[in-house]
Amino acid sequence: MLELKDVSVWLSQNNRPLAEHFSFALNRGDKAAIIGEEGNGKSTLLKLIYDESLVDGYVDHSGQIIKKGRAAYLPQMMEEQDLAKTVAGYFEGQDTAGRAGLLASLGLAADFLRSHRRVSTLSGGEKVKIQLARILMEEPDVLLLDEPTNDLDIETLEWMENYIRRSRAPVLFVSHDETLIENTANVIIHMEQLVRKTRCRISVTHAGYREYLAARRQSFDKQEQVARKQRADYGRQMERWRQVYDRVDHEQRVISRQDPGGGRLLKKKMKAVLSQEKRFERQAESFLDFPEEEAAILTRFSEDIRLPKGKTVLDFSLPELRIGERVLARNLRLFVSGGEHVGIVGRNGAGKSTLLAALWEELRNRRDITACYMPQDYSQKLNYDQTPVEYLAANYTKEDITRARTYMGSMKFTHEEMTGKIGRLSGGQRAKLLFLDMVLRNAGVLLLDEPTRNFSPLSSPVVRQTLRDFGGAIISISHDRKYLQEACDHVYRFTEAGLELQPE
The missing domain is CATH 3.40.50.300 (P-loop containing nucleotide triphosphate hydrolases)
Structure with a gap:
């Protein structure tokens, strides 16, 4: 239905990578959530998949994006031209009467769809609902949704969860709603920026969100344990090596000139000791790195802020x-x-x-x-x-x-x-x-x-x-x-x- 082959994406302004050599296939039954911190490129990747022209001017990219069937895209922000329309004008040419059930499930009444209110005057949730209604009426083969639950009321949000779960079409979506992701996603795509945003990492896990977090934590903990043990063992190994080196070095310095044979033996021994050091150093180069994790950060408010209960x-x-x-x-x-x-x-x-x-x-x-x-x-x-x-x-x-x-x-x-x-x-x-x-x-x-x-x-x-x-x-x-x-x-x-x- 949708396949990415060796896709790389980087910002034109500073060449910061958002994705490198990323391959992924979205198949029937997949409900894939793209997660990651703010500014990591989630919406950019979704736009690129739908229509390259949406990212022209601010990102460069390479690789193949293969789409089979009709893809529908829900943007995070409505186009200015749609905001200027009336609600009736937004649905002009659509068979709203034939999709009364879908519209009713979204809480969109017939008189609302015929109204001459400007779309720009609608609430955030109403804007999301009419966009959803229009793309779902097209019965797409692939759904690409950027923040589909932004501003939705709780009743419609729960409807959206059920819709994604039951959708026959595969769904690729970006969302900041943890509950939605927990209740719908069976594939997690995690976009990360590491080392002060100089490196990127994308992982794909075929699991629910909670399972993904638990497996990631377990993997990171195991990697950290192995990395610590390798370095601790290396430290002890090098301490023993240092003791041998110091002993041979001391013996070399105090050996009598009247015993040249003993001196030659010590030179051979020192050569072997130094060779062992290089071997240990080569082993250290293959040690596991400590896990790199992009931590969520938000500056906290001052602890001095306290309002009296009676105020x-x-x-x-x-x-x-x-x-x-x-x-x-x-x-x-x-x-x-x-x-x-x-x-x-x-x-x-x-x-x-x-x-x-x-x-x-x-x-x-x-x-x-x-x-x-x-x-x-x-x-x-x-x-x-x-x-x-x-x-x-x-x-x-x-x-x-x-x-x-x-x-x-x-x-x-x-x-x-x-x-x-x-x-x-x-x-x-x-x-x-x-x-x-x-x-x-x-x-x-x-x-x-x-x-x-x-x-x-x-x-x-x-x-x-x-x-x-x-x-x-x-x-x-x-x-x-x-x-x-x-x-x-x-x-x-x-x-x-x-x-x-x-x-x-």
């Missing part, structure tokens, strides 16, 4: 939440105190992001707290034409620049990434920038719209731990089931009737 962070009430003439919800009430961590869930398009933006307006000018906001659309906070250094070092003093570079370096940004345009960074790297900004501002209150959506499944546990340990208050929208369970004290469901506290 009122937010006391919010609103009779009606509107967008234009449309009423999204009534009788909204939310009280947050001290270091509470609150999660908000709800269906796509209900108005959760609109609510969070309203809460931001309520908190942004407070003098007694420092609040920071991470929107779902990063372009609301980031100027994509700026460099990361310019964004983080707003005053552009030498001290600010040094501090920004130090923090970015700790999160494995390369010099090129620090000084290139933000628009060239991956979604995960942009998310890291927003986190860094919050850390540098010493924020005590965080408003986060889908905070884990662009972090890899390997980074997400670190993100969850960082936010769980945060001593300030968090108000977040999320559909990440692990995040809601591990990092939130309380979870509210957003409905037209207001916020309903969910049972723990």
Whole structure:
């Protein structure tokens, strides 16, 4: 169905390799997840497989990509031309009536599909749903999905899991949703960047995600044990060799000139000792290396951030939440105190992001707290034409620049990434920038719209731990089931009737 033969990919700007001599076949029944840290080339590889023209101008590549049948591709970001259409225009020419079952399963009603709302005004989840609907109506032979669950509500996310599991067509997907990968993938493709992003490694394992992680950990532990034993044995061996060498050397130096025969014997013995040293050194060259592992890194918030339990962070009430003439919800009430961590869930398009933006307006000018906001659309906070250094070092003093570079370096940004345009960074790297900004501002209150959506499944546990340990208050929208369970004290469901506290 899909085969890659000896494919190599490298960035045009600095020749940094993303893949080298990579071969892989995607067959019927395969549900293959591409995992790896932010900026490692996962989306780039998926674009290249679908259409080489999508990566023209920023990567070079070699090798063969063989596709049999019709491939469908879900991009991480919609095209500008599609965003400018109405919903009805987006589905123009499609047999929506004949696929009512599929559309209903995605929560797309007939009147919604006929609406003249601009696609650009839809929520993130609604955008994903209409894209999924259109490509699935084509009944493709191969599905290529880049973050298919981004912004989906939990009900649709569970539908997506079932769809991938049951799909007759093989699926190759990139996702940051650990639960989705655990529940669907039977092949794991791991893209890594090693030695300060100068080397790449891609491994393919035909197993589920948990099995892959367990086998990888076991393999790394065994490799480390063998490597340590080899070096320990070598150390003892060389210590014994040193003792023999010192004894022969001493004997050579003190031997009497009246015994030339004994001197010749010692010279032969020393030659044998030195030959043995070279043999030991050659053996050492074949020792196993210690396992190289790309660690997930996220700068932590200061431990000094602590809000008293009795402090009122937010006391919010609103009779009606509107967008234009449309009423999204009534009788909204939310009280947050001290270091509470609150999660908000709800269906796509209900108005959760609109609510969070309203809460931001309520908190942004407070003098007694420092609040920071991470929107779902990063372009609301980031100027994509700026460099990361310019964004983080707003005053552009030498001290600010040094501090920004130090923090970015700790999160494995390369010099090129620090000084290139933000628009060239991956979604995960942009998310890291927003986190860094919050850390540098010493924020005590965080408003986060889908905070884990662009972090890899390997980074997400670190993100969850960082936010769980945060001593300030968090108000977040999320559909990440692990995040809601591990990092939130309380979870509210957003409905037209207001916020309903969910049972723990």
